[in-house]
Amino acid sequence: MSDYDAQKDGFESYNVAIAANRARLLQERCPAAKRVVVIGNCELYLGDCTKILPSIGSVGAVVTDPPFGMSFQSNFRGVKHEKIANDSTSDLLRWVCEQEADHAKYVFCRWDNLFEIPKPKSLVTWVKNNWSMGDLEHEHARQTEVAAFYPGPDHFFPKGRPQDVIRAPRTGNEFHPTEKPVQLMMAFVEWTSGKVLDPFMGSGTTGIACAKLGRPFIGMELHEPYFDIACERIRKAYSQPDMFVSQAKAPQPKQEALL
Secondary structure, three states: OOOOOHHHHHHHHHHHHHHHHHHHHHHHHOOOOOEEEEEOOEEEEEOOHHHHHHHOOOOOEEEEOOOOOOOOOOOOOOOOOOOOOOOOOOHHHHHHHOOOOOOEEEEEEOHHHHHHOOOOOEEEEEEOOOOOOOOOOOOOOOOEEEEEEEEOOOOOOEOEOOOOEEEOOOOOOOOOOOOOOHHHHHHHHHOOOOOEEEOOOOOOHHHHHHHHHOOOEEEEEOOHHHHHHHHHHHHHHHHOOOHHHHOOOOOOOEEOOOO
């Protein structure tokens, strides 16, 4: 007996056609994008976000991990990722901190970037389950990253006031050299309201979080190989919604007070 479902196949074909038409219309509206892909409720743009963003309407939230002047390239992996584009200065970090969002912005950065960006309302600290290498003789082992928090004019906490420390395991950076865990980005997305923008989506983790939470998402990526990875991962998040959560059997992020 065949498992073929003609109605399901027809519905999926219809959705693919609708998505392709949306992508075409978005491409016409945004000629600065080299390519536009629509997957579910996610709009993905290949190209320079500083040129694409003026063509995009208002957004509820920005959740992003931009280049912030690290010139990062890890040599401690089986597959060596390419250097992150535009990571030699903090110019794009300052740029994204200055963009508008109706509800809120969460922007990852380093502690020593704080004097270079507009003063945030507060910082959220991610505590990892391991630490990075760094200066082995004259520096404490780094086990944290921070995100600058900027409330927008329509800000509120959708699920009550969260704490400013969150624990989540590191990824193996399989897809990107500074890849964030999906459960971490899901927590950040749940603190926001409205359409989520990530102008530096990398391998698409913020988009995966939005897909799993049923949130609309706009992602932009300059580097085409990472853009293609993001598209594939977001497709899988829609077709196999539990694969990224169950993969590592990791506990949910735990929020803790600093004191």
